[in-house]
Amino acid sequence: MSNVGPRRAVMLSYGLAGVINALWGSTLPATDARLDLGAGRLGALLMALAVGALAAMPVAGWLAERYTGPRLLRLALPVAALALTGPATAQSFALLTVSAVVLGVLFGTLNVALSLQAVAVERAVGRPVMATVHGVWTLGAVAGGGLVSTGLRTDVDVRVLLAVGALGVALAGLAVGRRLDGPEPAVSTPAGPEPRPAARQPAAVHRPVMVIALGVIGAAAFLTEGAATDWAGVYATRVLGTDPATASLLYTAFFVAMTAMRFAGDATRSRLGAPTTIRLAGGAATLGYVLVLLAPLLPTTAGLARIGCAIAGWVLAGAGTALVWPIVTSTLGAADAAARRLSAATTISYGGGLVGPALIGSVAAHATLPIALLIPAALTLVVAVVAPPVLAAALRETTPSPRQDNHEGVLRARIRRWSPRR
DSSP states (O other): OTTOOHHHHHHHHHHHHHHHHHHHHTTHHHHHHHHTOHHHHHHHHHHHHHHHHHHHHHHHHHHHHHHOHHHHHHHHHHHHHHTTHHHHHOOSHHHHHHHHHHHHHHHHHHHHHHHHHHHHHHHHHTSOOHHHHHHHHHHHHHHHHHHHHHHHHTTOOHHHHHHHHHHHHHHHHHHHHTTOOOOOSOOSSOOSSOOOOOOOOOHHHHSHHHHHHHHHHHHHHHHHHHHHHHHHHHHHHHTSOOOHHHHHHHHHHHHHHHHHHHHHHHHHHHHHOHHHHHHHHHHHHHHHHHHHHHGGGSOTTOHHHHHHHHHHHHHHHHHHHHTHHHHHHHHHHHHOOOHHHHHHHHHHHHHHHHHHHHHHHHHHHHSOHHHHTHHHHHHHHHHHHHHHHHHHHHHTTOOOOHHHHHHHHHHHHHHHHHOTTO
């Protein structure tokens, strides 16, 4: 890790966070079988994780403002990894639930710390990087899921997988954490540009309604993403009548499109600007859901056309959804990188990801799944129409605070020091 600079350290932190998420999520079926949980208790377990995360996010914002985001990330990443040993060693549903709450608290803290550092890096380098770092998270999740799948197929006990994975990621997190930039309490020599005089922040970003609006836009993205990850396969089998193997292609198509778009998203936003990019992203996601909902209307004899239409729809939905949260996070950072505001928007957004899949399931139970999927379809249209003016208002006449400017000056200097082009 000696040749890893601050920017790459943030990227690696995102990748490790993706591995942590995969170690938890991809081992759930095996944990379910080990403790004989069943659907009801498994749902309660996931709710406990989500409640812990949502409760921790606002507190994480306060901690980041008090102790700085880099210090919070240095602590949260290895501790969150080690917390996976809780589910690994739990011998009852009660202990598993307690460990899930603890893990949720650390997941929520880690998400806020990661977002703050990504914002700091983006401001320091002066160009968009937010979509890329989220793409690295996705790659980490893929790698972690692949390792778990390989281990389980070779009959490695799920408890061993979680324990070994937790230790490995924790050690890697400690190594990466040493390379994370953070503003020291006092800097004896200037490490970057002198702080600019205090400037008035735009009134718009200080209004709670602006933070709420950005959080709701993020919530719409998380809800539509949850609709795909939790219901795309079910939609294929129950509505389109495909077999489970074919149905898995829909989720895979969505996931691949999301990953590819995240790596292309920063260049797209640099060229088009955030409002235009999110308008196109929302439009693409809306068109995707239109194709998904049109698929069952095709003749039943045209089975290949039906599944092809659905796959194309999920590809567009994944590509469009991929950029919404990175743009929202980046906008909050460009407008006012206050940790509490970012953590508040994160809490609202993740709340949408929690409520969304359950809401879709409830509507589907009382009506039909296609009708339930009208909810994310409508929300993608709302993103396309409402998000651009909200982003434009948030970005208008923004000026960093003196503390932020000094932080970014330190980070810019360290990034230059670690740059291979020096």
